Amino acid sequence: MTALLGAFFWFVLFLVLAMALLYKRAPLWLFTACMLAELASCWLFAPSSRLITAVLAIPLAILVLLNIRPLRVGLITRPFLKTYIKLLPSMSSTEREALEAGTVWWDGELFTGGPDWPKLMQAKAPALSAEERAFLDGPCETLCGMIDDWDITHQRGDLPPEVWQYLKTQGFFAMIIPKQYGGLGFSAYAHSCVLVKVASRSTTASSTIAVPNSLGPAELLLHYGTQEQKDHYLPRLARGEEVPCFALTGPRAGSDAASLPDTGVICKGQWQGREVIGIRLNFSKRYITLAPVATVIGLAFRLFDPEHLMSEREDLGITCALIPRDTPGISIGRRHFPINIPFQNGPIVGHDVFVPVDFIIGGFRMAGQGWRMLVEQLSVGRCISLPSNATGGSKAATYASGAYTRIRRQFNAPVGRFEGVEQVLARMAGRTYIMDAARSVTAGAIDGGEKPSVPSAMLKYHITEFGRMVANDAMDVHGGKGICLGPNNYLARGYQSIPVAITVEGANILTRSLIIFGQGAVRCHPFVLKEMNAARDADREKGVREFDRALFGHIGFTLSNAVRSMVMAMTFARFTSVPEQGPAKRYFQHINRYSASFAFATDVAMLTLGGYLKKKESLSARLGDVLSSMYLASMVLKHHQNQGSPPEDLPLVEWACRSLIYQAQEQLHSFLRNFPIRPMAALMRLFIFPRGLTYFAPSDRLGRAVVDLIMTPGVTRERLCEYIYRTREAHNPLGLLEEALELSLQAEPLEKRVRVEGVKTGKVTALDFPGQIEQALAAGILDEREAEQLRDYDAKVMHLVQVDDFAQHELGTRA
């Protein structure tokens, strides 16, 4: 019995030591040495437990042999590499370059199973320069004041000429163009803040501004254009003399844009009276934003050189060129009507359009580089345009809803005080906080030199989805006020515009299912790309050496993450180190835990499903959700720190982190529930959820604390909705709502007095509120000043609660 206990003790000791070494990511030699030392101690000091040493001798012998590199390369690495190469899908150099485009930033840390928090927390907080701030307070403010969204969306179907002119002359289309070319040369953060502000006023205007500053001619010229092209186009774009659009999508190539059938054939032709080598283009594009008014078209097409006038190759691949609008053969000008948000958008068709070869962006040396150029630039633009627009819309919706649900009373109480509405308001505020955190911290990273390609997909998908949820919720809490269109409706156009954000720059279902995890797993994983590159290395011996290093690093990494996941799940990660000791500490620790679990699940999925994982979109989508939840929660923590860690914002931080980490848990759980190899799923569950599902969504009490912050005027409400257009002027509902909200603080106690001392005692019998005020005044319940205060407040509330009505002829479009 004692011998058995002794053996058990030594076995447990082995296990604990092995787990501790794996947890700490000890190198193979150290792990082997420690195990051998433990084995020797057992042999020497516990003769009755030698059974254990006998059992462990064989695995330890294998471990020792693995330390002898030539042996391990010959026996394991080479044979494995042969199979690996056969399984590896073939990839063109363009595809590889596209996959490797952009940089790996915080997304890479989350793949490690132990994120390096100081790297994130010590990064500089994004800030506006004096000039950028002046632009927001000056031209941007003026623009918002000029906008009448009802006129734009219903009566005119376009921005008015003076707004177009203002946008062009004030540089709204030139935020990303450097000053040397006459542009504004704004930081990514400032660019994002401008879009937030304009989007809080009009989606038509913000979409119009977003496009020239996003992926399009200016961005492509800046990075790949020849000096001549830059000198010609950039100053003209900056002055608004040229309006750009970028045409990639066509009827046959939507999400699978790389399959575009549009062709450019290199041939000789006439250009301005002389024969030149050029490109004959035939194309059909649709959905192109700004096309109807564009003067210069950025065009993506597939370039061929059948006569070998410029190249040995016939099929040169996807190429981007700049084509002037008035080039013969182009049909342009008709408009699509995108969901009642009448920004300029339409088809472009080209028949035998001939342009010189040097119209290719970057000249002929960039022929065939179009896809790489687009993917590279997408990593920046996708972090800014749509996330900022969605954030601006959500900030405005949350700001409005917080005030509206306080001034709108039903059942003798502000509707926002009913638990059902409170729950909706809490998630609106929490999600808006997440959106703002993600867009601003990521923009700050771009300003620090990053081109975060995987976060750009995460932001595109999650921020626009959050935008959709916030817009839906805002409509619900406004009731009929949100539904009836007209000049008094400040919500419905934003709500209508949501599918545009969901669809463009990579439709959301595709982005979630294919891109976030698919690109992340290759790009951010510490070993996968190294293994792939080593396997493709033309120098076979070098490739084998590098593959061996990556492979064994990868195996150790997976085992380590398994142990880390289990230990942190058992201990709720309480002992992991974090950069802050305050109330947010636990959220850092939970992210540590899920990072290890995610890294482990990723490796097991890739190892067991291989290429099949790409087809199992719902599995990779769920892993993408886990990654995104951790990313967004990290952004929330950093954003709070960037804002000076204000304690009054903590309910928002807690709501945001709790809901995101809960989402990570649930998606990991669903991943395991649907993993096709069931024994492997059971094994993973043991390491990931050894104590079951232990994390909970935000409580109602936390939700209530969040709602208080947006239903009461104060610093948190202002900070959450920073940069939106909330100037107090007659035609700005956000400003008027804020004014009414402030008045409600004094009005509510008076209303209560009228109810308690008047209505309940029978002294006040009128059914309508104005009548009640007068009776309360007559009964001495209110004095004249108080009655006037209530009259004024009631008039302002009724003005805000009003909806529009129309004569029949005002609504129909037929004369």
Ligand SMILES: Cc1cc2nc3c(=O)[nH]c(=O)nc-3n(C[C@H](O)[C@H](O)[C@H](O)COP(=O)(O)OP(=O)(O)OC[C@H]3O[C@@H](n4cnc5c(N)ncnc54)[C@H](O)[C@@H]3O)c2cc1C
């Ligand atoms: C208002 C508007 C403005 C636009 N502006 C421009 C512009 O300026 N320039 C430009 O070039 N293009 C522009 N686009 C095009 C836009 O980028 C495409 O609409 C988008 O890429 C999707 O293509 P599609 O509409 O043909 O959808 P489809 O490709 O037909 O997709 C339909 C659905 O299938 C899903 N799907 C497709 N493949 C997969 C997959 N493998 N896995 C999972 N789901 C998948 C998609 O997510 C989508 O939900 C614009 C579109 C709109 C509507």
